[in-house]
Amino acid sequence: MKNQNVIYQQAKQYDSFYLYDESEIIKRIQELKNNFQNVKFLYSIKTNSNANVVKCILSNGFGVDAASVAEVCMGQGEHIQKEDVQYSAPGKTKKNIEDTIRISTLIADSLNEINLIDSVAKEQNMVAKIGVRLNPDFSFDNKEGVASKFGIDEAQFFDKLHDHSSLMNIEIVGLHVHIRSQELDGTKISSYYENVLNLAKRMQVSLGNPLEFINMGSGIGIPYEDSDNAVDISELGERTKELVKAFSKTFTDTRIYIETGRSVVGKCGVYVTKVLDKKISYGKTYVILNNTLNGFIRPSVAQLVTKYGGGGNLAGSEPLYTTKNPSQILVLKEMQETENLEIVELVGNLCTATDVVASNIALPCLEVGDIVVFTNAGSYAAVLSPMQFSSQEPPNELFLTCDEAVM
Ligand SMILES: *Cc1c(COP(=O)(O)O)cnc(C)c1O
Numbered sequence: 001m002k003n004q005n006v007i008y009q010q011a012k013q014y015d016s017f018y019l020y021d022e023s024e025i026i027k028r029i030q031e032l033k034n035n036f037q038n039v040k041f042l043y044s045i046k047t048n049s050n051a052n053v054v055k056c057i058l059s060n061g062f063g064v065d066a067a068s069v070a071e072v073c074m075g076q077g078e079h080i081q082k083e084d085v086q087y088s089a090p091g092k093t094k095k096n097i098e099d100t101i102r103i104s105t106l107i108a109d110s111l112n113e114i115n116l117i118d119s120v121a122k123e124q125n126m127v128a129k130i131g132v133r134l135n136p137d138f139s140f141d142n143k144e145g146v147a148s149k150f151g152i153d154e155a156q157f158f159d160k161l162h163d164h165s166s167l168m169n170i171e172i173v174g175l176h177v178h179i180r181s182q183e184l185d186g187t188k189i190s191s192y193y194e195n196v197l198n199l200a201k202r203m204q205v206s207l208g209n210p211l212e213f214i215n216m217g218s219g220i221g222i223p224y225e226d227s228d229n230a231v232d233i234s235e236l237g238e239r240t241k242e243l244v245k246a247f248s249k250t251f252t253d254t255r256i257y258i259e260t261g262r263s264v265v266g267k268c269g270v271y272v273t274k275v276l277d278k279k280i281s282y283g284k285t286y287v288i289l290n291n292t293l294n295g296f297i298r299p300s301v302a303q304l305v306t307k308y309g310g311g312g313n314l315a316g317s318e319p320l321y322t323t324k325n326p327s328q329i330l331v332l333k334e335m336q337e338t339e340n341l342e343i344v345e346l347v348g349n350l351c352t353a354t355d356v357v358a359s360n361i362a363l364p365c366l367e368v369g370d371i372v373v374f375t376n377a378g379s380y381a382a383v384l385s386p387m388q389f390s391s392q393e394p395p396n397e398l399f400l401t402c403d404e405a406v407m
Pocket residue numbers: 044046047065088178180181182217218219220259260261262263379
């Protein structure tokens with residue numbers, strides 16, 4: 001296991017912690033940047049807003065996909081220019097818009113919001129260049145669009161185009177589309193990009209002015225299960241380069257963005273916790289860990305969904321639930337290693353029976369004090385976990401720098 005010594009060392013001090021690995025993050029950033037040469041990346045801060053992680057990614061050339069005023073401010077704090085801080089979220093308040101209109105590129109999420117941004121811009125005596133998030137007439141899997149709380153239905157936007165052009169304090173200069181996360185099929189992603197570019201082309205013609213940017217959203221997934229295959233980044237990058245080139249006559253000065261969270265950091269963090277207790281009840285062996293549901297929620301949610309999901313359609317369950325086994329569970333023993341496996345119920349220390357990490361799982365024989373490590377804990381992990389529940393001491397978030405310092 002990578003960083004095993006660091007984990008042992010830190011586990012002496014902390015009963016549970018995240019460890020984010022800067023060198024892994026930078027490796028991934030380089031891979032993305034090298035393969036997508038005519039695309040600019042935005043980091044979706046909501047996936048992991050740890051200050052060291054954000055600083056690392058933004059100082060390596062990523063802009064910001066912000067989902068709140070606070071995330072806009074993080075981008076500004078790292079001196080990211082306004083064009084590369086895109087604030088996209090449903091239900092922005094007037095105050096949210098007032099606070100960000102001068103330091104970010106606002107992406108209107110509804111017809112109401114287009115008007116609201118115009119009125120704020122008017123009050124501030126400015127013309128705001130904005131993007132709109134459209135809910136397109138296509139999807140990843142079939143040709144048709146689907147109902148969504150995000151964005152403006154494509155047809156509605158084009159219907160109302162005349163109303164928008166009468167607004168004096170905004171200029172619509174960008175398109176944003178994001179309809180899926182965690183796609184592992186690179187062919188689907190590239191045909192999605194092509195659909196977005198075609199929509200942008202239509203939009204540019206209808207607006208009668210050149211688009212300054214197209215934000216193609218996310219999509220690029222990461223392998224969670226052992227059976228998942230990673231997206232071939234070099235192949236997808238190549239295909240994207242060709243697509244952008246094919247559209248370059250249409251979009252001469254248009255910036256093309258891809259925003260991503262998990263594909264940058266998802267695999268660059270682990271969650272580390274310790275065995276606090278062990279007991280046998282009616283023949284079942286329970287291993288009790290520190291801060292699971294309330295420290296790293298993903299495995300517990302996966303258990304709940306598996307147990308109570310009822311086989312329903314799980315589309316839209318991201319980023320809380322991705323898959324049945326969202327992490328590999330690894331064991332580090334302070335005492336001597338053991339070859340013996342034991343079937344256990346792996347649970348947390350909260351006063352609720354829902355705090356189950358894994359049921360009926362075969363793991364090396366665990367004793368009190370042993371360390372359990374969960375992989376894939378770099379994204380939608382600390383940020384999603386209900387750490388206030390039971391008022392326990394939350395896990396620490398540690399950042400391992402390229403020169404092996406722990407911050
Ligand atoms: C959350 C989010 C993303 C990031 O998704 P990942 O799967 O982490 O890459 C990108 N765009 C929007 C609009 C989002 O809401």
